[in-house]
Amino acid sequence: MKGLINLIEEKSLGTYKENVSLKTLTTYKTGGTAKLLVFPNSVDSLKEILKYIKENNIKFKVFGNGSNILASSREYDGVIIKLTNLRNFTQKGENIEVEAGYNFALLANTLSKEGYSGLEFACGIPATVGGAVYMNAGAYLSDVSKVLEKVEFLDENLELKTLENKDLSFSYRHSIFMNKDWVILKAYFKLKKDNKDEIIALINDRKRRRIESQPLEYPSAGSVFRNPEGNYAGKLIEDSNLKGFVHGGGQISDKHANFIINKNNATAEDIKYLMDLAQSTVEKNYGIKLRVEQELFNWEK
Numbered sequence: 574m575k576g577l578i579n580l581i582e583e584k585s586l587g588t589y590k591e592n593v594s595l596k597t598l599t600t601y602k603t604g605g606t607a608k609l610l611v612f613p614n615s616v617d618s619l620k621e622i623l624k625y626i627k628e629n630n631i632k633f634k635v636f637g638n639g640s641n642i643l644a645s646s647r648e649y650d651g652v653i654i655k656l657t658n659l660r661n662f663t664q665k666g667e668n669i670e671v672e673a674g675y676n677f678a679l680l681a682n683t684l685s686k687e688g689y690s691g692l693e694f695a696c697g698i699p700a701t702v703g704g705a706v707y708m709n710a711g712a713y714l715s716d717v718s719k720v721l722e723k724v725e726f727l728d729e730n731l732e733l734k735t736l737e738n739k740d741l742s743f744s745y746r747h748s749i750f751m752n753k754d755w756v757i758l759k760a761y762f763k764l765k766k767d768n769k770d771e772i773i774a775l776i777n778d779r780k781r782r783r784i785e786s787q788p789l790e791y792p793s794a795g796s797v798f799r800n801p802e803g804n805y806a807g808k809l810i811e812d813s814n815l816k817g818f819v820h821g822g823g824q825i826s827d828k829h830a831n832f833i834i835n836k837n838n839a840t841a842e843d844i845k846y847l848m849d850l851a852q853s854t855v856e857k858n859y860g861i862k863l864r865v866e867q868e869l870f871n872w873e874k
């Protein structure tokens with residue numbers, strides 16, 4: 574790591590922190606320590622940092638807001654890269670160009686309140702633009718793929734590439750990026766000017782419903798499991814009498830059974846225990862294997 578730190582300092586490629594707790598980088602607020610956290614200050618700096626990382630076989634992971642990640646308590650002997658400094662935003666009417674580090678909910682709220690329709694679904698999703706594109710974040714029967722035109726990214730050889738929506742293999746909570754070693758840099762969205770008052774009424778109503786139905790007062794990473802065809806993961810867990818079940822500092826939320834919350838200094842292993850319990854109990858009771866929507870980071874294989 575010393576070599577990378579020297580490079581960052583000598584060439585002023587960004588800022589960094591050593592031995593950072595993953596609790597501060599994930600919305601679950603769990604996890605061990607990462608050796609190095611880097612904030613590149615530009616796309617060129619990111620390229621130089623990644624070039625060094627790859628040439629020296631250092632492990633790395635790009636983090637957005639950490640709102641879909643359950644990081645284990647183990648030490649991460651690698652580099653976490655956050656694109657917080659890549660957050661340029663340009664708007665030409667209905668056409669939006671926005672860098673990966675931009676706050677996705679802020680983008681959605683700002684544009685919705687200005688009467689641009691298309692990102693209303695995202696007003697309560699605590700993601701970065703990069704993280705939202707990566708997993709095709711969505712809600713209320715909409716998702717990123719419905720409004721995204723194209724994405725700029727660095728491929729595995731650190732070449733700048735652009736792919737159109739149709740080439741990004743979008744499906745329910747899935748994109749091509751999940752199977753590649755690519756870094757998303759910028760997204761292009763196409764919205765539609767519409768009735769501002771109606772959009773504002775809709776997002777306010779959804780916000781109220783989220784507050785009523787989701788345990789937003791506790792750390793979590795949103796829905797734990799995908800909804801299986803024709804069913805709801807939350808209902809299956811609730812019908813299995815697991816709503817409110819506590820293990821260590823974690824709990825299967827008593828407000829929404831598809832959320833696991835960090836109620837009282839939970840470890841990642843407490844949360845994982847509850848995930849496994851919900852999965853095995855639902856499978857035993859209903860023969861349905863729930864699929865985890867969240868990403869397990871730095872767990873033993």
Ligand SMILES: Cc1cc2nc3c(=O)[nH]c(=O)nc-3n(C[C@H](O)[C@H](O)[C@H](O)COP(=O)(O)OP(=O)(O)OC[C@H]3O[C@@H](n4cnc5c(N)ncnc54)[C@H](O)[C@@H]3O)c2cc1C
Pocket residue numbers: 600634635636637638639640641642656673697698699700701702703704705706707708709710711712750755756757758789793794795796868
């Ligand atoms: C309270 C709450 C409510 C939520 N509600 C919803 C919801 O309604 N709908 C929904 O879909 N999700 C929801 N989520 C989950 C989460 O917000 C989304 O999955 C989101 O897309 C994750 O974005 P992120 O920036 O936090 O990514 P992270 O969690 O940091 O990362 C997720 C993955 O994306 C990759 N990644 C991030 N940025 C980049 C990049 N620039 N280039 C390449 N890869 C990248 C990471 O490496 C990782 O593999 C919710 C979470 C919470 C806590």
